[in-house]
Amino acid sequence: MADDLSAFRTRVRGVYALVIFGAAFGYVEAAVVYDLRHILGALSPIVPTSYHTILNLGFITFIRPDRSLLATSAIGRVETVREACTIVMLVAIAWLAAHRWTRRLGAFLIAFGTWDLTYYLWLRVILHWPASLLTRDVFFLIPVPWIGPVLTPLVISLFLVLGGVRLYLRPEIT
Numbered sequence: 001m002a003d004d005l006s007a008f009r010t011r012v013r014g015v016y017a018l019v020i021f022g023a024a025f026g027y028v029e030a031a032v033v034y035d036l037r038h039i040l041g042a043l044s045p046i047v048p049t050s051y052h053t054i055l056n057l058g059f060i061t062f063i064r065p066d067r068s069l070l071a072t073s074a075i076g077r078v079e080t081v082r083e084a085c086t087i088v089m090l091v092a093i094a095w096l097a098a099h100r101w102t103r104r105l106g107a108f109l110i111a112f113g114t115w116d117l118t119y120y121l122w123l124r125v126i127l128h129w130p131a132s133l134l135t136r137d138v139f140f141l142i143p144v145p146w147i148g149p150v151l152t153p154l155v156i157s158l159f160l161v162l163g164g165v166r167l168y169l170r171p172e173i174t
Helices: 002-040 073-097 101-127 152-171
Strands: 052-054 063-066 138-140 148-149
Touching: 002 073, 002 101, 002 152, 052 138, 073 101, 101 152, 138 152
Parallel strands: none
Antiparallel strands: 052 063, 063 148, 138 148
16 A cells, blocks of 8 residues: 555656646747747747638648748748657657556656647747637647647647546556
């Protein structure tokens, strides 16, 4: 019983560490966006107005923009690779946070969800953006740009964190 409690406490400390990592990473991401917007002279997000819809789910629309979302297609490629590297880093931290696949998945969901939630929190603090939860944004660029209201990734990320905590803290079945 004491061993079970000790193992649970260790996992709870792991959750704290994953949340701290995700929050710090969310700030780094927001800082990159802040810098990029200043460099490009666009303090508001770059949401395309002219695009072809690939799939519209209502809360997320997958699109093919008529032109590059950023100043040049080269910047767009760099941003796409940066996003891919973000996922690699989140997978790496999850791999280090646990030994079993279920807990690794939980760790990934905690880190990813916290990163995304705090990314928008930090953007609000740094840029005073978004103006509302219904403000449109580009969520992701892989494999194509995803757009929709900011509320969408916030709700999804909250459920990712909650599900991740559940998976990460769940006792091992032996």
